[in-house]
Amino acid sequence: MVKQGVIHIHRSMGRVILYALLCLAFFPSLTTAAVSDPASVFSAANNFIAAGDYQKAIETLGAIPKPDPNTSGSDFVKSRIQTASLYHALKQTKKAQAACHDVLELFPDNKEARNFLIALKKEEIPFYILFFRDCTRFLPSLLKGAVLTLALTFLTMVISPLGGLFIALGRMSRFKSFAGLCWFIIWFFRGTPLLLQLFFIYYGLPALGITFSPFTAAIIGLSLNYSAYLGEIIRGGIESIGHGQMEAAKAIGMTYTQAMRRVIIPQTYKRLLPPIGNEFIALIKDTALVSTIAMVELMRSADQMFNTYFNVNVLIIAAMVYLAFTTVFTLVFERIEKKVGAYENR
């Protein structure tokens, strides 16, 4: 027994010496501490923790040896649990789990280690499940904003082609002053940033006694801007139809209006669809600009939630909603394109 005990002492002494040497090599500040003493090991580790150096704290705690089967081993358990929580703080989940397992190997009934291990396992959930959880968490509010985004988009999509047609016909008008006015509208709204136009309508016009609700201001700004762009696109489309078509329509007695409505404009649809589809996809994204005039649409609600939770998934989900919208638009436009103007290929 005695012999065995001596050997054991020798062994543990050897270990202590080894750790002391290690400490000597790596932790000069600890050279004075007697590392064989658990209390001083813990206090040294606490010093490192207080200093924020978790890695060194973990290495220090490693000095607590595995206990004999017949000793309590409470120091060992304490050191391993602390090591586990330090690893956890360092986001090294695998090593934290290993530390818990060290305890459970010797003390399978240790509740503290077991509970910690369960908590760690929970944290190991794959990112896509976490992302899905974030979706269910953030999507409802984002979709509320998205409804407004869609409302702005659709209203502008209805108003701006009409405005664009008006401006296009206006630019081709025989009445020079009216043609000039339409030229001016295009020049102004294409030549200044949409953001500035929105600011002017919402924050600037009240100074002149004209006040709009944010929604009205947004619709006015978007519609004017997009009418100007579509106006030029539509004019290009109309002018691309051969002159003979207008002459043939006039020759059977049609007025200019009848010829435009029945003969010229229907022929522009197929040519206008691709560029107008482009504009509408730009429009979906441009609605994000109205977040600057107190409208909580998709972008704004994403921004608010990101600032609350600092969770980058919010932005990713918002991007996915925008992509979903633009994808649906693209597909719908491709469909319409195939149907309209099939006469050219028949």
Place this chain on the structure above:
Amino acid sequence: MKTGENVILHLENITKKFGKVTAIDQVTLSVKAGERIVIIGPSGSGKSTLLRAVNILEEIDHGRIFFKGDPVGYTAIKGKQILDSPKNISRLRSKIGMVFQNFNLFPHMTVLANIMEGPVTVLKKTKNEAEKTARDMLKKVDLSDKWQVYPATLSGGQKQRVAIARALAMNPEIMLFDEPTSALDPELVGEVFNTILSLAKEGMTMIIVTHHMGFAREVADRVVFMEKGAMVAEAPPEKFFSACMENKRIADFIQNIL
């Protein structure tokens, strides 16, 4: 104005300038009901411009146009000639059929819809009425089986015959043909000429601009030769192709054509 019996169209001293170029130089021409006028002449001689001036597709600078005895297209205010209201001009055009060199069918409409378009939109006829007329006209140009296709699928000759049907559907008082076969492959020219000839037999009044002397000889009551915007000669075909050949310029022109 001088009113001959059933003069449908009377042009009086028509002049049209494009900048410094005189496209039509004081042309006077009367067309009686049922009469077929063929206008020939070198390109750039103003034939097409004259035809387009008749239904005001080209605005003239001087002269007057009378349609069935009434001055049309322009009103004189203080000696200045001013274009009539668009409404009146459209009404005039609805009574004058025009067939273009390049057909100008409406590509987005079926053959039937092309022919129905004028009667429905301009004459405000019902769809049923217009469709009946359109089918009659298609029969007339011998294209009854093509009523539901789009123009892109037709040959040039078929396109031109549809264009003729489209003009006829308006029940015009006079038909204007602006080089109706110039854009056609030679083998398709005949079918269009035959259609025009059958119209002539029915007594349709028409002015035809063409380069085909054989057709001119066959269809014309009178042949008009234009050069540099002016009417150089005007005679019935027999006389034109014999006596007028003494005019060296005309003889050269016809020689070149043949």
